[in-house]
Amino acid sequence: TPLDPASSLPQSFLLKCLEQVRKIQGDGAALQEKLCATYKLCHPEELVLLRHSLGIPWAPLSSCPSQALQLTGCLSQLHSGLFLYQGLLQALEGISPELGPTLDTLQLDIADFATTIWQQMEDLGMAPALQPTQGAMPAFTSAFQRRAGGVLVASHLQRFLELAYRVLRHLAQS
């Protein structure tokens, strides 16, 4: 039975999560701006065909909509999604010297946020026994594919974070 979401999550945890989401959204926007300014890769809509061939997955947050929030499932999907994006960003390594530092910051902030979620799940006794393991990642075989992959991963990440932010804000305010 889904736990009553509001009561079981400490307010400080929710406020930290909101702060971390805002930071990662900022990092993601910085990556998108640089990809657009330097490589004129500004619109994910121009890379739909490439996305099919690269096979860049989406991270589901289906347990999180406020009308049917299932806390354990939602936190677990939140953590798995962050874990997926860590892997995708890792696969983009060597994207370009100009973008290296921005990518590093994004990865570190996502890893921090994933740790915050995982520890809260452990504190609530909801955490699975084993940490998730990374599935197969798309193979970016050229500099262009890494940049285009960067645009696609960043846009997926922003949409994922937007959903997460709404859920967390709903929990923080209820």
Added chain:
Amino acid sequence: ECGHVSVSAPIVHLGDPITASCIIKQNCSHLDLEPQILWRLGAELQPGGRQQRLSDGTQQSTITLPHLNHTRAFLSCCLNWGNSLQILDQVELRAGYPPAIPRNLSCLMNLTTSSLICQWEPGPETHLPTSFTLKSFKSRGNCQTQGDSILDCVPEDGQSHCSIPRRHLLLYQNMGIWVQAENALGTSMSPQLCLQPMDVVKLEPPMLRTMDPSPEAAPPQAGCLQLCWEPWQPALHINQKCELRHKPQSGEASWALVGPLPLEALRYELCGLLPATAYTLQIRCIRWPLPGHWSNWSPSLELRTTER
């Protein structure tokens, strides 16, 4: 080797005694059956050497310096040869103090360099080569249980601060931090801090600005000022509350406080002031509702209220 000096301990507490002995082998002393061994500390001859002839013909002299008051000195074993003093061997002596407990350890998270910068007071001079190391570990609880340890942070020579780079930090998790000082005479450790880097963020204040006169906006009423402020960019993602302080430029009035105020204001009207008076204004912010430190007060903005 003709002569050889050995000491009880080359490094002692300042003022402590030190005992040395010098062996002169027989094959060296063929010059003189009973060579008189002399001791020299720095440039001064030291009386009190007790000399004896060992069974194998070796000459041995032992000396005890009751109080070594030099932080660094060289003790030489010498020999009178003809009418000149001959130095046969020499040992470096050092004296000082064990490191005091480093005090006032404090840390700030610098958002511009994304590093945790800790500083401390090293305590009195030890006169000995003393190494300081900032040690830390990640911790789930309140630092009672030690998680993964973080790479030691070694400050640059003689510095009393060290900077832990972002990649070694978990910004939202507790970490235990302390300073260890070590030299030949001992080791000391500061009390341990337990903090989350994000809770010790060093915020910069917003930038106060006057309002650009614009046709649409109504001019400020008498006794009011119009201003705005822009948040400090690197901390945009951090919820903060701010407070404004103001006082007339002339006279001895103390600061008046206004708050809590939002992190950003595109247009703010401050009223209840004396008309036709020049005011000094400053603003500062603090992370809120999550824990944090107040930023410094911003640079002053000077504004004048209109006539009645």
Added chain:
Amino acid sequence: ECGHVSVSAPIVHLGDPITASCIIKQNCSHLDLEPQILWRLGAELQPGGRQQRLSDGTQQSTITLPHLNHTRAFLSCCLNWGNSLQILDQVELRAGYPPAIPRNLSCLMNLTTSSLICQWEPGPETHLPTSFTLKSFKSRGNCQTQGDSILDCVPEDGQSHCSIPRRHLLLYQNMGIWVQAENALGTSMSPQLCLQPMDVVKLEPPMLRTMDPSPEAAPPQAGCLQLCWEPWQPALHINQKCELRHKPQSGEASWALVGPLPLEALRYELCGLLPATAYTLQIRCIRWPLPGHWSNWSPSLELRTTER
């Protein structure tokens, strides 16, 4: 991979033409039998792509940009899909110039850092990553024959000077030195210098001082000045000759030169000057009789001659 771009050469002379071709495999184009391939340079669509269907069903478009005037741009192979432009591949184009011959190579031996510092003018901007390397070799003769080569000296990014440390130098032997500049479009080399480090020592001038009034010394006669100078310490071992210049502080008189003078003067009396006049004095030295460069003139010393 759905689409693939290949170019004649990714780096060309600025303004030169560049030809690229894009291949779209059949399995990608299942979306549309005859997909129309479009080219985009930066954000602008480029007309003039010639498209053809190859025997294996692959679509190929070739485009020639007559003049590449961007020093750095991205050429994208795109496809109309539904009503959206789809980017399939992209290649980075760069245009610039081969490196000009580095000019005005000059070297000075710095006695304080004990290193040979060479500088040059890199020439006009090439718009391409261009590496400069200071190359040198030891030589017995006058650098016609190449002896052991000395470690390449690579300047810091964007700098036009490099410093060869003492341990790589034979101070009193000829060495051949030149600068090599290299980028994707070519390599160029400066004319070669042939010098002995000690012959290009950068001397600092002595320090001019007024004489301390002393009972024994006779006061200066009218129209004379008494002064002294101390040599620059790091060059004490170098025989030098010096020269002094002086002129009245006011008026338009030009410098008068006095020399040759010794490297050091504990007491020097300069006569033949106007009485009761304030003079400015400076000194400089040169390695002598061995070759060398003049030092700069020393800071001025201001002195006044006595009344008649």
